[in-house]
Amino acid sequence: MRDFRFWGLLPAHVLMALTLIVPILIIVAVSFSTRGAYGGFEFTFTTDAYRQILFNEGWTGELEFNPQYLYIIGRTVLLACCTTFLCMALAFPIAYWITLQGHKARVILLFAVTLPFWVSMIVRVYAWLIILGNDGVIEKGLRLTGLVDDLPSLLFNNGAMLAGMVYSYIPLMILPVFASIEKLDPALIEASHDLHGSRWVTLRRIILPLCWPGLVAGAILVFVPCLGAVLEPVLLGGGKILMMGNLIQMQFGGARNWPFGASIAIVLMCLVMVFLLLNGLRATRKAMEEMA
Amino acid sequence: MSHRTDVRRYRGLSGFAVVFFLWLYLPIAVVIFYSFNENRLVSVWTGFSLKWYAAALDNQNLMNAVRTSLEIAAIATVFATTIALMAALVLVRGKGVRFRRVSETIVNLPLVLPEIVLSVAVLILFSQIGFANGFAKLAIAHTTFCTPFAFLPIRARLQGMEMDFEEASADLYANKWTTFRRVTLPLIAPGVFAGAMLAFVISMDDFITSNMLNTGGATTLPVYIFGLIKQGTTPELNAISTLIILVSLAVAALALFIQGRGGSMTDT
Numbered sequence: 001m002r003d004f005r006f007w008g009l010l011p012a013h014v015l016m017a018l019t020l021i022v023p024i025l026i027i028v029a030v031s032f033s034t035r036g037a038y039g040g041f042e043f044t045f046t047t048d049a050y051r052q053i054l055f056n057e058g059w060t061g062e063l064e065f066n067p068q069y070l071y072i073i074g075r076t077v078l079l080a081c082c083t084t085f086l087c088m089a090l091a092f093p094i095a096y097w098i099t100l101q102g103h104k105a106r107v108i109l110l111f112a113v114t115l116p117f118w119v120s121m122i123v124r125v126y127a128w129l130i131i132l133g134n135d136g137v138i139e140k141g142l143r144l145t146g147l148v149d150d151l152p153s154l155l156f157n158n159g160a161m162l163a164g165m166v167y168s169y170i171p172l173m174i175l176p177v178f179a180s181i182e183k184l185d186p187a188l189i190e191a192s193h194d195l196h197g198s199r200w201v202t203l204r205r206i207i208l209p210l211c212w213p214g215l216v217a218g219a220i221l222v223f224v225p226c227l228g229a230v231l232e233p234v235l236l237g238g239g240k241i242l243m244m245g246n247l248i249q250m251q252f253g254g255a256r257n258w259p260f261g262a263s264i265a266i267v268l269m270c271l272v273m274v275f276l277l278l279n280g281l282r283a284t285r286k287a288m289e290e291m292a
Numbered sequence: 293m294s295h296r297t298d299v300r301r302y303r304g305l306s307g308f309a310v311v312f313f314l315w316l317y318l319p320i321a322v323v324i325f326y327s328f329n330e331n332r333l334v335s336v337w338t339g340f341s342l343k344w345y346a347a348a349l350d351n352q353n354l355m356n357a358v359r360t361s362l363e364i365a366a367i368a369t370v371f372a373t374t375i376a377l378m379a380a381l382v383l384v385r386g387k388g389v390r391f392r393r394v395s396e397t398i399v400n401l402p403l404v405l406p407e408i409v410l411s412v413a414v415l416i417l418f419s420q421i422g423f424a425n426g427f428a429k430l431a432i433a434h435t436t437f438c439t440p441f442a443f444l445p446i447r448a449r450l451q452g453m454e455m456d457f458e459e460a461s462a463d464l465y466a467n468k469w470t471t472f473r474r475v476t477l478p479l480i481a482p483g484v485f486a487g488a489m490l491a492f493v494i495s496m497d498d499f500i501t502s503n504m505l506n507t508g509g510a511t512t513l514p515v516y517i518f519g520l521i522k523q524g525t526t527p528e529l530n531a532i533s534t535l536i537i538l539v540s541l542a543v544a545a546l547a548l549f550i551q552g553r554g555g556s557m558t559d560t
Contacts (some may be wrong), residue, residue, distance in 0.1 A: 015375060028419060097306065230503075
């Protein structure tokens with residue numbers, strides 16, 4: 001039993017090593033390979049896959065700069081930032097409002113906030129397809145008011161993807177933010193008030209700084225899955241406006257360019273790592289804990 | 293203290309909350325509403341009908357997908373929870389464990405990696421070693437990304453627990469295994485249950501990995517629904533979605549009920 005220290009951890013280490021760490025090393029190798037004749041890859045060291053992110057090869061073999069994939073990477077980062085920011089802006093007031101309620105109401109409201117999260121992700125994204133779609137709920141509602149006759153399509157644009165992602169990931173923001181507001185000592189707010197701080201000054205100078213760790217934890221939980229989003233760009237972006245997630249997926253599906261897909265996956269992973277390092281490892285660990 | 297003078301309250305917050313909850317639940321309500329539409333087109337309402345539910349329940353492909361999803365989720369939950377429980381016992385309770393921080397990070401690794409990267413990783417791995425059983429591929433991949441979700445609630449429960457009872461049990465000449473089975477496990481049961489529940493839901497909900505590995509004939513429910521959506525929105529799709537919503541809400545309510553009896557939600 002003394003050796004439980006060793007074999008208790010063994011299954012977890014073996015699982016993660018075989019299905020995660022080794023495969024990621026293989027991805028790195030594939031990203032430096034050339035594509036095989038029938039899909040797959042052949043290992044010959046080359047940086048072609050990374051060059052393809054930036055350059056097009058012309059007819060005569062000359063390279064010309066092609067910003068197409070940079071746009072996709074930029075759009076992904078921008079949409080993930082916007083989603084994170086919107087989630088913060090929506091989650092903070094709601095979480096704050098919930099902490100003001102009585103104990104019983106608090107439990108019920110917290111449950112109500114997380115309840116939609118239990119419903120399958122694909123069903124929730126599908127709901128937005130019906131709402132935003134042609135002849136969808138929004139278009140019908142606007143037509144009833146008589147203000148508009150025919151709307152340009154609300155689907156298949158950046159806004160539709162943003163709406164879907166905010167809706168998908170907001171519970172991940174609310175829970176850590178709620179936990180940090182709940183720990184806030186009300187006496188501090190009263191003290192600020194006694195010192196003639198207005199409600200807004202109190203919010204800006206007392207409440208927000210004290211709840212910042214919760215907001216950062218929530219931002220990590222929302223930002224990382226947003227960078228790798230696949231469902232939202234495929235369904236709400238119509239598969240034409242790409243994000244990195246579905247660009248990678250396409251390379252392993254129809255396009256059959258594994259080295260290019262692997263290089264984009266490595267870029268995605270580096271983006272995530274840079275983001276996590278910027279936030280510091282402590283905040284990351286905290287985010288993981290809040291999630292439980 | 294009256295509400296008006298309470299300095300913690302902000303004007304307009306309640307109104308904002310009402311709008312927020314409408315926004316949160318409206319999409320789900322819309323899906324349910326249109327599932328009763330008799331017309332073949334989702335958004336053209338022509339009358340009330342339950343025929344799409346009959347069609348959904350009669351759909352053999354759908355039922356196969358449900359069975360595949362349930363089986364994979366069950367296998368992944370059992371393995372992920374067992375692996376996570378063992379790891380948590382060592383990492384929280386073990387004395388003098390070397391590389392504790394590193395081990396903990398490794399167990400939680402799937403949480404900080406975008407799932408698309410993980411799915412590409414296992415896809416290449418399985419294709420390299422020529423492993424072709426679609427069902428087993430999914431079960432293994434799901435176990436990997438469910439493990440941290442099972443790990444965190446169990447660890448949280450273990451951390452919040454004193455060693456007293458286990459020491460008492462040892463004083464009463466119980467061996468380690470008996471102590472674990474009769475004392476530790478019952479005490480951390482709510483955490484284990486929460487972890488298993490989370491793992492099960494995460495596995496059932498997974499789309500990215502299941503779709504990426506969907507070549508060996510194992511189609512899960514989300515992947516099947518994705519295929520239907522690609523063919524166009526129909527009220528049958530809404531009926532299927534409504535059934536999924538009802539089952540998920542029932543499971544969520546049950547989980548809350550059991551959690552409520554074993555300790556508060558925020559405990560885990």
